[in-house]
Amino acid sequence: MSKINNNNLVLRNGSKIAIIGGGPAGSFFAHFASRYAAEMGIDVTIKIFDIKSFCQKGPRGCNMCAGVISENLFTKLEEEGINIAQHCVQKKIECYYFQMQDDGVLLHHPASGHTPRIVTVFRGNGPLRSIHEGNVSFDDFLLNHVKERGVELVSEVVKEFRLPDTKGDPVKVIYGNGDSKNEFDADLVVGAFGVNTGMMEKAGKMNFGYKPPKTVRTCQCEIMLSPEYIEKTFGNNVFVFALAKEKLKFASITPKADYVTVSLVGKTDLTRKNLIDFLNHPAVRKLMPKDWEIPKSFCMCISRIPVTYGKHSYTDRIVILGDASISRSYKSGIESAFNMAKLSAYTAFKQGVSEGAFKEGYFKPAKRLLARDNLYGIIMLKINDYLSSQKQIANVNIKIIKSGKDRETANKINEILWNMLTGNRPYKEIFHLATNPRLVLKMLPINSFAWARQKRDDISAWLRRN
Numbered sequence: 050m051s052k053i054n055n056n057n058l059v060l061r062n063g064s065k066i067a068i069i070g071g072g073p074a075g076s077f078f079a080h081f082a083s084r085y086a087a088e089m090g091i092d093v094t095i096k097i098f099d100i101k102s103f104c105q106k107g108p109r110g111c112n113m114c115a116g117v118i119s120e121n122l123f124t125k126l127e128e129e130g131i132n133i134a135q136h137c138v139q140k141k142i143e144c145y146y147f148q149m150q151d152d153g154v155l156l157h158h159p160a161s162g163h164t165p166r167i168v169t170v171f172r173g174n175g176p177l178r179s180i181h182e183g184n185v186s187f188d189d190f191l192l193n194h195v196k197e198r199g200v201e202l203v204s205e206v207v208k209e210f211r212l213p214d215t216k217g218d219p220v221k222v223i224y225g226n227g228d229s230k231n232e233f234d235a236d237l238v239v240g241a242f243g244v245n246t247g248m249m250e251k252a253g254k255m256n257f258g259y260k261p262p263k264t265v266r267t268c269q270c271e272i273m274l275s276p277e278y279i280e281k282t283f284g285n286n287v288f289v290f291a292l293a294k295e296k297l298k299f300a301s302i303t304p305k306a307d308y309v310t311v312s313l314v315g316k317t318d319l320t321r322k323n324l325i326d327f328l329n330h331p332a333v334r335k336l337m338p339k340d341w342e343i344p345k346s347f348c349m350c351i352s353r354i355p356v357t358y359g360k361h362s363y364t365d366r367i368v369i370l371g372d373a374s375i376s377r378s379y380k381s382g383i384e385s386a387f388n389m390a391k392l393s394a395y396t397a398f399k400q401g402v403s404e405g406a407f408k409e410g411y412f413k414p415a416k417r418l419l420a421r422d423n424l425y426g427i428i429m430l431k432i433n434d435y436l437s438s439q440k441q442i443a444n445v446n447i448k449i450i451k452s453g454k455d456r457e458t459a460n461k462i463n464e465i466l467w468n469m470l471t472g473n474r475p476y477k478e479i480f481h482l483a484t485n486p487r488l489v490l491k492m493l494p495i496n497s498f499a500w501a502r503q504k505r506d507d508i509s510a511w512l513r514r515n
Contacts, residue, residue: 057217058365058403060236062091067222067233069207069248070241071099072112072172073383074371076191077390078239080129083198085398095200096233098207098224103173103189110173112188113245113269113352114382115303115312117142117287119472122384123166131194133168137187139305142167143285145470148332149443150293154450155286159464167471169287169303169310176271176308176348205231209251210238212364220366237402239393240362240369241386244353249373258361261373265356266318270349271308274338279304282336289470291437292330298379298430300327302336314354314379324349354379358420363407368393375415378423379430380472389415426476429469429483441503442496449495461488 060066066082068075075097086093103110118126118133126133143164145156158165170187196202203224211221219234242248249261283304290300296315303310313319313327327333328343355372362369370393376385389411396410436442450459465482468474482488 058406059401060086060091060093060398063093064091064236065094065219065234066096066237066239067207067210067220067235068095068097068239068241069099069210069222070243070246070371071097071101071103071192071202072188072241072243072371072386073191074243074386074390075099075239075241076188076195077387078241078370078394079195079200080131080191080198081391081394082398083195083200084129085394089398095195096203097192097195097200098203098205098222100204100206100226102204103186103192104184106174106179107177107348108350110186110189111348111350112172113350114172115269115301115310116170116172116187116305117303118168118170118187119381119384120165120167121473122381122387123168125384125387131191133170133187134190136183137170137185137190138168139171139185140169140303141285142169142287142304144287145467146286146288147447147466147470148288148290148292149437149447150440151444152447153332154447156450156463156467156470159460159467165471169305171305176273178273178348179308181306207242207248210235210367212255212257212367216365236366237397238367240367240373241371241390242373244355244372252369252373257364257367259364259369260360262355262359263357264353265315266320266351267315267354268313268319268321268324268349268351270311270324270347271305272311272337272344272347273308276307278338279307279309283309287470288336290327290330290332291433291443292332293438293440294326294330296323297327298434302333320351321349354382358416358423361412363412364404366402368397368402368407368411370411375412375419377419377472378426378476380426384472385419388418392418422475422477424476425480429476429480432483433469439500439503441499441506445495445499446492455491458488458491461485 068078079095079097082095147154147156171185172188174184174186205224205226207222207224209223219236220238222233222235223230225231240252244264252259253261288302298314298316300313313324358375359373362374370389371386372382376382392414393411396406400406400410446462450462465479468479
């Protein structure tokens with residue numbers, strides 16, 4: 050701490066903070082920054098820079114996300130006094146339906162009788178042709194929350210931010226719309242710009258060691274259906290698909306009030322063609338109204354998600370968070386933004402804004418919390434890829450859950466799948482659940498027999514083709 054004080058790299062009365070990006074990561078950081086400043090009794094200026102208006106419908110306001118608020122995040126928001134406005138809530142989710150090649154199963158919260166607090170939201174103000182009135186945007190709700198706490202929103206583009214010539218001096222933020230250029234000297238710059246903006250690449254060229262995460266392009270669209278049909282067919286359930294399609298890792302259909310959000314994540318970059326192929330799959334077709342046809346045009350986006358984490362996402366007076374830094378692989382992106390915003394804000398106010406402070410107080414703990422856990426996630430997803438590709442093994446596991454004959458084993462499999470799909474527990478804990486010796490010994494002969502039948506079927510199919 051003495052080294053930090055000697056470098057004068059601490060936040061104090063009158064300090065200025067620039068947050069680049071008004072999504073959840075930026076809003077959460079602003080929330081915690083205002084909280085810690087109040088606790089320390091100092092007055093700081095906090096400005097969020099983002100030209101996007103999240104109260105707009107369609108692509109102009111969309112933040113390209115399925116919009117599921119996990120139970121863990123819901124609870125954490127309540128603890129911080131951030132109570133999601135009811136007009137933002139599209140659906141309250143009770144179960145997940147897991148659909149594989151031949152069959153599917155309804156998964157419940159592992160705790161008997163517990164009603165999960167999972168809700169679905171729109172990140173922007175709904176799809177382009179939405180007919181609802183008012184503003185239902187979750188991201189805009191968060192921005193309004195921090196504005197009420199004295200945070201200023203600057204609706205202009207940040208063109209660049211420059212490291213100071215003299216170590217320890219403020220970072221210069223250059224912003225403005227069109228040809229205009231304004232400057233803001235910041236004692237701390239928070240990069241909450243995400244992986245779908247050009248700012249991430251600019252930060253990677255600033256030569257302070259930051260390397261952006263590798264990404265993959267996903268595909269998402271909004272399908273309008275009547276509220277009555279959504280309630281009848283989808284109910285309060287998110288549908289997740291593992292269909293053993295070559296390019297598709299997994300897909301989901303998330304119910305909203307009068308839309309369903311279709312989200313696809315691939316092993317490589319996805320395109321509109323992958324989306325159309327998925328919508329034409331029999332397992333998806335049976336969920337749609339009779340004689341339903343894929344609309345010629347609908348609200349869709351191709352967006353990037355990280356598949357690795359950013360390296361060295363900090364230096365003196367600069368910290369990068371959100372999915373441009375470290376987040377949980379494939380799941381709980383908004384919750385990851387909350388956790389990393391809290392960790393980085395605590396570091397900035399309690400330990401300082403030097404490179405060393407962010408390394409020890411933010412980045413190393415973030416790696417322990419998320420980056421290392423993601424390794425277990427990769428293993429679990431590969432196991433799921435294999436099992437979903439083996440019809441016989443998938444079918445026998447689903448049959449165990451549905452039959453109710455072996456309730457203990459059924460509950461264990463339900464618990465593993467529930468936590469994988471909801472992101473309710475760390476991947477490491479899910480891995481240990483799946484490799485529990487008692488469960489492994491129970492399932493080994495069953496899965497081995499199913500595997501043998503699968504190989505028999507594969508050989509028979511090969512012989513018929515040849």
